[in-house]
Amino acid sequence: MIHQIELNGVNKFYGAYHALRNIDLQIRRGAFVALVGPSGCGKSTLLRSLAGLERISTGELLIAGERMNDVPPRKRDLAMVFQSYALYPHMTVEENLTYSLRVRGVNKAEARKAAAEVAATTGLSELLHRYPRELSGGQRQRVAMSRAIIRHPKAFLFDEPLSNLDASLRVHMRKEIRALHDKLGATSVYVTHDQIEAMTMADHVVVMRQGVIEQQGAPLDLYDRPVNKFVAGFIGSPAMNFIPAEVDADGRSLTLALETPQRIALSIARPPGEKLIAGLRPEHLEIVPSGEGQLQLRVGVVEMTGTNSYVASDGSPEIMILQSGRTIAKRGDVLSVAFSENHLNLFSAETGMRI
Numbered sequence: 001m002i003h004q005i006e007l008n009g010v011n012k013f014y015g016a017y018h019a020l021r022n023i024d025l026q027i028r029r030g031a032f033v034a035l036v037g038p039s040g041c042g043k044s045t046l047l048r049s050l051a052g053l054e055r056i057s058t059g060e061l062l063i064a065g066e067r068m069n070d071v072p073p074r075k076r077d078l079a080m081v082f083q084s085y086a087l088y089p090h091m092t093v094e095e096n097l098t099y100s101l102r103v104r105g106v107n108k109a110e111a112r113k114a115a116a117e118v119a120a121t122t123g124l125s126e127l128l129h130r131y132p133r134e135l136s137g138g139q140r141q142r143v144a145m146s147r148a149i150i151r152h153p154k155a156f157l158f159d160e161p162l163s164n165l166d167a168s169l170r171v172h173m174r175k176e177i178r179a180l181h182d183k184l185g186a187t188s189v190y191v192t193h194d195q196i197e198a199m200t201m202a203d204h205v206v207v208m209r210q211g212v213i214e215q216q217g218a219p220l221d222l223y224d225r226p227v228n229k230f231v232a233g234f235i236g237s238p239a240m241n242f243i244p245a246e247v248d249a250d251g252r253s254l255t256l257a258l259e260t261p262q263r264i265a266l267s268i269a270r271p272p273g274e275k276l277i278a279g280l281r282p283e284h285l286e287i288v289p290s291g292e293g294q295l296q297l298r299v300g301v302v303e304m305t306g307t308n309s310y311v312a313s314d315g316s317p318e319i320m321i322l323q324s325g326r327t328i329a330k331r332g333d334v335l336s337v338a339f340s341e342n343h344l345n346l347f348s349a350e351t352g353m354r355i
């Protein structure tokens with residue numbers, strides 16, 4: 001199968017700084033792929049390398065099966081949609097849309113026809129004669145997308161396109177972008193530092209850290225089986241609780257280093273004395289009648305939004321419990337807390353890798 005985009009062993013150096021490390025990534029035609037990770041991990045560098053705005057140092061980049069390492073940006077047939085909308089302020093929406101066609105020598109009538117078609121797809125038909133300053137943030141974002149669409153690119157590249165928008169518009173626009181992707185049968189690569197955005201929009205999520213792909217896969221696979229502590233802590237909100245732990249002498253139980261150490265059974269045998277990190281998601285902890293849970297926790301801060309309750313334990317490490325609806329837990333209570341064993345994630349304390 002020929003992938004729409006393929007990177008094999010790609011490295012990028014800025015001088016001595018190793019910004020991308022051995023990146024292997026295959027993006028099938030029609031996929032919506034999110035690149036996610038903390039600021040500075042190399043997301044934009046990777047996207048700009050696809051676009052040809054950065055030159056990769058080693059490795060190979062293929063687009064639709066053709067080697068692109070040395071092909072200039074305009075010949076790669078990819079469209080970049082930026083965070084700052086980068087619209088021409090002195091041009092109307094229609095002129096913004098037709099500009100890239102006009103500079104390629106498309107005649108005015110044809111360019112206008114193309115603009116009208118794209119505007120109908122993106123819901124801009126009524127706004128073609130407005131200037132960018134006369135548009136809302138969401139509308140400007142749509143113009144930026146339309147300007148990309150009009151060129152029928154091989155793929156759309158998005159670099160945090162929604163980070164300038166307020167929260168409710170962001171939620172709306174992420175649905176709109178995904179719907180547009182589906183409607184166009186496009187291939188999209190979407191950079192974000194927001195794991196919720198990545199999880200909700202993409203069908204394939206690539207988690208990066210310090211220039212390395214830590215894990216990639218379907219959103220819920222990353223949630224269910226993070227390969228290491230970094231991915232486990234990055235995916236999911238509120239974040240997974242981590243508790244230092246040590247395997248007991250019998251090799252069949254674990255002592256958790258909580259405010260008062262607590263012992264839990266292990267379903268697998270581990271070397272006695274092994275140092276581990278136990279990971280439990282807040283939504284997998286349940287407050288149960290006294291004596292019925294595996295953990296005893298004293299309550300610290302309780303927050304209720306109406307939809308959810310966030311119950312944080314007192315002491316260190318703080319353990320967060322997410323309950324839907326309201327809770328009767330209050331500061332100072334000692335709770336019995338249960339979890340199902342298949343929700344217990346274990347990581348090596350030494351390497352951070354999943355066990």
Ligand SMILES: Nc1ncnc2c1ncn2[C@@H]1O[C@H](COP(=O)(O)OP(=O)(O)O)[C@@H](O)[C@H]1O
Pocket residue numbers: 014017019037038039040041042043044045046
């Ligand atoms: N032109 C450049 N020269 C030197 N270092 C750069 C350049 N561009 C980016 N970097 C560095 O590469 C790393 C990755 O940057 P970037 O890809 O922009 O991260 P992200 O988009 O994930 O926040 C950062 O440490 C950044 O400082």
Ligand SMILES: [Mg+2]
Pocket residue numbers: 043044045
């Ligand atoms: Mg960036």
